[in-house]
Amino acid sequence: MPTEDSGDLFGFAPVERRAVVAGFDGGRMNSDARALLLGATDRAIGLVDRFAACFTDGRAPELIEHEVGTIVGQRIFGIALGYKDLIDHDQLRYDPTLAVLAGKLAARRRDCAPLAGKSTLNRLELGGAAELTRYHRIAWDGAKIEALFVDLFLEAHRQPPTQIILDLDATDDPLHGHQEGRFFHGYYDCYCYLPLCIFCGSHLLAAKQRPADIDASAGAVEEVARIVAQVRARWPEVRIVLRADSGFAREALMRWCEFNGVDFLFGLAKNERLVAEIAAELAVAEADSKATGQPARRFKELQWSTRDSWSRLRRVIAKAEWTRGAANPRFVVTSLCPEAAAPQRLYEEIYCARGDMENRIKECQLDLFADRTSAATMRANQLRLWFASIAYVLLCALRRLALQQTQFAKATCGTIRLRLLKIGALVRTSVRASPSRWLRATPISATSPTPTRNSWAPRRANETDSASGHIRPRQSPHPDCARRDPRRL
Numbered sequence: 183m184p185t186e187d188s189g190d191l192f193g194f195a196p197v198e199r200r201a202v203v204a205g206f207d208g209g210r211m212n213s214d215a216r217a218l219l220l221g222a223t224d225r226a227i228g229l230v231d232r233f234a235a236c237f238t239d240g241r242a243p244e245l246i247e248h249e250v251g252t253i254v255g256q257r258i259f260g261i262a263l264g265y266k267d268l269i270d271h272d273q274l275r276y277d278p279t280l281a282v283l284a285g286k287l288a289a290r291r292r293d294c295a296p297l298a299g300k301s302t303l304n305r306l307e308l309g310g311a312a313e314l315t316r317y318h319r320i321a322w323d324g325a326k327i328e329a330l331f332v333d334l335f336l337e338a339h340r341q342p343p344t345q346i347i348l349d350l351d352a353t354d355d356p357l358h359g360h361q362e363g364r365f366f367h368g369y370y371d372c373y374c375y376l377p378l379c380i381f382c383g384s385h386l387l388a389a390k391q392r393p394a395d396i397d398a399s400a401g402a403v404e405e406v407a408r409i410v411a412q413v414r415a416r417w418p419e420v421r422i423v424l425r426a427d428s429g430f431a432r433e434a435l436m437r438w439c440e441f442n443g444v445d446f447l448f449g450l451a452k453n454e455r456l457v458a459e460i461a462a463e464l465a466v467a468e469a470d471s472k473a474t475g476q477p478a479r480r481f482k483e484l485q486w487s488t489r490d491s492w493s494r495l496r497r498v499i500a501k502a503e504w505t506r507g508a509a510n511p512r513f514v515v516t517s518l519c520p521e522a523a524a525p526q527r528l529y530e531e532i533y534c535a536r537g538d539m540e541n542r543i544k545e546c547q548l549d550l551f552a553d554r555t556s557a558a559t560m561r562a563n564q565l566r567l568w569f570a571s572i573a574y575v576l577l578c579a580l581r582r583l584a585l586q587q588t589q590f591a592k593a594t595c596g597t598i599r600l601r602l603l604k605i606g607a608l609v610r611t612s613v614r615a616s617p618s619r620w621l622r623a624t625p626i627s628a629t630s631p632t633p634t635r636n637s638w639a640p641r642r643a644n645e646t647d648s649a650s651g652h653i654r655p656r657q658s659p660h661p662d663c664a665r666r667d668p669r670r671l
Contacts, residue, residue: 208608214263214279215607221259221283223580227334230255233572236326240314247291248298250320252284253306256297259283261573264599266551268300268307275299278609287611307562327568328388332412334575335385338582342417347532348409349381349539350426352398355391355553363393363560370394375555377567379546380405381539384578389552389571391564398429403438410444423447423518425536431515433491440517447533450498450513457511459484463502464509477505481525486515499525541594546574549596 194202224230234251259280260271274280275297281287289296309320355375357364364373373394378401380388388405410422424430424439428449439446450456457464463480470478479501486498496515503510514533523532546552552570555563577595585591590598 240319345421365395367394460502467504471504479503
């Protein structure tokens, strides 16, 4: 965010008999200078333009000051840089770095800022979902937005993988007002939404806003069917596995998987019948734990079915564990055959790996404000969730395309923003260019070398294989880029 120049000086307590004086006469400064890397990443994958194409603008063209593409990009880049509220943009609309990212440096009218303020952005969020109305002149197509997430995931791979694992999870989105669709959820002990998230590794494939008065798996069949159809249209031979906790071990979803050639691995809630099936294994684990003083576990495979809700017997893996002086039984149900994975490997290496998806949800909510759903309507809050999700996709693309060989290769979105993008710069604007001078003293300068163009510049989207992390050698840079000082990207 920019600061205003002032000639005033402020004196502070001296240190080692030296005066400490601060002033605001350093020129036009900006704290988000390396956000230009987000712009380069966006151009590599065409994210903002493709997302903006999902909107319909019914405003009179001759009266438009802020195009939809500019508004959408401004909101996405703002979230990625940590500006979660619309009111932040009443100052950000004058920000030179955000103007460069949004592609608009000057307003067409004298009484306007280069970028949109909170009111214009608010009208975008409150726009109609399907059709234009007198008071809502910008609408969005939900089906196109949902398809875009999967397209971006598919394009991130140079070659089709042999297998992908889709992680499903429902999470709470606490509400503090009277938003449409709010409901008190007994498990989370609060009023909330219950959005459905689907990931493949670090790739976000779906973010569906839902009320909380439903089952965790509600709508999962429809979302999975849509994603699987889109994936198989591009990768017809890929093997697809669904992975989720016990909230998704429902007959409808498992039956759909069995009829459509999709494997599944779901947690299974324990009950008296299941625990009785592993009583002998629990006794052995208890004896081993008491003898060694360490937790002990045994695994058992069985064919099992519920009394009413399941239509057939299914393979169940039981973990009989004794830890901290008590039994800790766990169960999973799967369509994977024994030849594909032994019981212990199936549970410990494949099923337990789903915990990483919960970290991705935390990134979206804590770092990119996906739970900032304070609008009155469910429709507007769904769009807010998508904006946060697109910002997550943008930062993940930056990490994948440009940061694989750096200390940020596995950093969270919040760490990337704080330690890489947030850097002070002196901004100068001229007729031919708008350069920024980056400060050399940064939070990472003591532990890492000065960034160069080769180390930070995002590569093209088809130059990386997100499954293996391998990055192909780049082609020779454009002559104009080769002449630039790498410290002034």
